[in-house]
Amino acid sequence: MSDRCRIPETTVARLPVYLRSLLRLAAGQERIVSSQRLAQLTGLHSARVRKDLAYVGASGTRGVGYDVAHLLDMTGRELRRSQETPVVIVGMGQLGRALAGYGGLGSEGFRIAALFDVDRAKVGQQVGAATVRHLDELAATVATEDCVIGVLATPAAAAQSAADALVAAGVRAILNFAPTSLAVGCDVWLRDVDVSVELQILAHHRLPTRPTR
Amino acid sequence: MSDRCRIPETTVARLPVYLRSLLRLAAGQERIVSSQRLAQLTGLHSARVRKDLAYVGASGTRGVGYDVAHLLDMTGRELRRSQETPVVIVGMGQLGRALAGYGGLGSEGFRIAALFDVDRAKVGQQVGAATVRHLDELAATVATEDCVIGVLATPAAAAQSAADALVAAGVRAILNFAPTSLAVGCDVWLRDVDVSVELQILAHHRLPTRPTR
DNA sequence: TAATGTGAAAGGCTTCACAGCC
DNA sequence: GGCTGTGAAGCCTTTCACATTA
Numbered sequence: 001m002s003d004r005c006r007i008p009e010t011t012v013a014r015l016p017v018y019l020r021s022l023l024r025l026a027a028g029q030e031r032i033v034s035s036q037r038l039a040q041l042t043g044l045h046s047a048r049v050r051k052d053l054a055y056v057g058a059s060g061t062r063g064v065g066y067d068v069a070h071l072l073d074m075t076g077r078e079l080r081r082s083q084e085t086p087v088v089i090v091g092m093g094q095l096g097r098a099l100a101g102y103g104g105l106g107s108e109g110f111r112i113a114a115l116f117d118v119d120r121a122k123v124g125q126q127v128g129a130a131t132v133r134h135l136d137e138l139a140a141t142v143a144t145e146d147c148v149i150g151v152l153a154t155p156a157a158a159a160q161s162a163a164d165a166l167v168a169a170g171v172r173a174i175l176n177f178a179p180t181s182l183a184v185g186c187d188v189w190l191r192d193v194d195v196s197v198e199l200q201i202l203a204h205h206r207l208p209t210r211p212t213r
Numbered sequence: 214m215s216d217r218c219r220i221p222e223t224t225v226a227r228l229p230v231y232l233r234s235l236l237r238l239a240a241g242q243e244r245i246v247s248s249q250r251l252a253q254l255t256g257l258h259s260a261r262v263r264k265d266l267a268y269v270g271a272s273g274t275r276g277v278g279y280d281v282a283h284l285l286d287m288t289g290r291e292l293r294r295s296q297e298t299p300v301v302i303v304g305m306g307q308l309g310r311a312l313a314g315y316g317g318l319g320s321e322g323f324r325i326a327a328l329f330d331v332d333r334a335k336v337g338q339q340v341g342a343a344t345v346r347h348l349d350e351l352a353a354t355v356a357t358e359d360c361v362i363g364v365l366a367t368p369a370a371a372a373q374s375a376a377d378a379l380v381a382a383g384v385r386a387i388l389n390f391a392p393t394s395l396a397v398g399c400d401v402w403l404r405d406v407d408v409s410v411e412l413q414i415l416a417h418h419r420l421p422t423r424p425t426r
Numbered sequence: 427t428a429a430t431g432t433g434a435a436a437g438g439c440t441t442c443a444c445a446g447c448c
Numbered sequence: 449g450g451c452t453g454t455g456a457a458g459c460c461t462t463t464c465a466c467a468t469t470a
Binding site: 020102108180195201206 | 225226228229232233254255256291293294300307308314318322361387388393395396402404406408409412413416418
Binding site for chain 4: 047054061
């Protein structure tokens with residue numbers, strides 16, 4: 001399939017999941033994998049796997065399967081995995097600190113370039129490998145480090161203005177952990193992660209409720 | 214719309230988002246809201262909002278809008294908000310501790326019923342308002358507290374067996390923070406949250422990459 | 427007049443099914 | 449025989465557009 005065609009967002013969202021499984025296969029010395037097996041590992045349908053892999057330009061061998069290293073190369077390339085991606089985190093509450101200290105990011109090709117908060121009491125503190133700076137320094141840092149991704153971990157009330165600051169500074173993608181819906185321009189990619197929202201969705205699926213009292 | 218009809222999963226996933234906006238409107242003393250305004254607050258289309266609200270049995274007044282308190286009642290009911298939902302967390306690493314200490318859950322109708330880990334060194338530690346117990350006690354606790362939701366915050370390698378333990382104990386819904394794809398029966402609801410996955414998705418959207426080297 | 431409620435159209439995603447190839 | 453690659457069918461979701469009603 002041509003490199004020129006646009007990859008659907010649904011496919012993009014599954015690529016990191018394939019990548020995870022592929023890394024495990026590679027770690028287990030498995031060199032060949034079928035769409036069937038990859039489907040089983042990821043909980044998807046095998047036809048879906050084949051279509052997704054075609055989108056990233058990967059090709060397999062009929063009757064055999066796909067080369068694991070080749071798939072790692074193609075999916076990793078699509079996810080810009082070869083270049084280290086600098087990330088800034090805004091909001092140094094409990095969640096922000098946990099994210100700043102999360103070791104998983106480094107191994108996945110991300111680097112925490114800087115941490116920010118508006119609370120002067122927190123500015124200067126060391127969290128993980130970085131020092132907390134004041135939000136006023138955001139624009140300068142984003143420019144210097146060429147950050148395109150910002151993580152929002154502020155309280156809900158501060159999230160929109162922090163998002164605006166990130167966008168004004170040049171960030172083009174925001175991962176929002178604040179429990180609020182953000183308004184951003186359509187040229188900014190936004191993804192939301194909210195633990196309460198996830199739990200509420202699951203709570204809806206509780207078995208038919210016993211009568212309340 | 215009849216109570217009997219099944220609400221699509223996509224609609225269920227948006228209900229918590231409406232709920233958030235409705236709580237803010239109510240806090241601001243706004244008693245009436247149009248689908249247009251709710252759409253603006255949530256970043257959705259107004260027709261979508263009206264269809265979703267119809268699914269939960271809410272009704273508005275033509276020419277006027279919806280009653281905020283009524284919407285809060287209907288969406289909250291659908292999300293089982295009136296009953297406190299006990300939740301257990303498995304895995305007391307950095308993320309598990311952050312989740313255990315996250316105050317937002319209590320205000321949303323959830324209660325952390327118990328914390329678990331397999332590491333004997335962590336068992337007995339106090340984290341937030343709860344004491345860490347050994348995973349062996351999971352089944353007994355889930356039964357006693359009638360927990361239907363489990364949160365997984367273990368390392369990837371331990372996640373599947375922990376998930377199996379949760380399901381065996383009677384948990385019917387799992388929120389998985391471990392960076393791995395879990396296999397669970399189709400009678401168990403599963404949602405995944407992975408920071409690395411989210412960042413990788415955003416990384417894909419970086420502007421056309423400058424040539425590498 | 428202003429906004430709901432909802433069929434119908436449009437668009438997108440998933441699954442099927444099978445030709446093609448190793 | 450087995451697995452990829454992909455058109456076609458089916459399903460689901462979103463959006464449009466407008467009749468309807470306070």
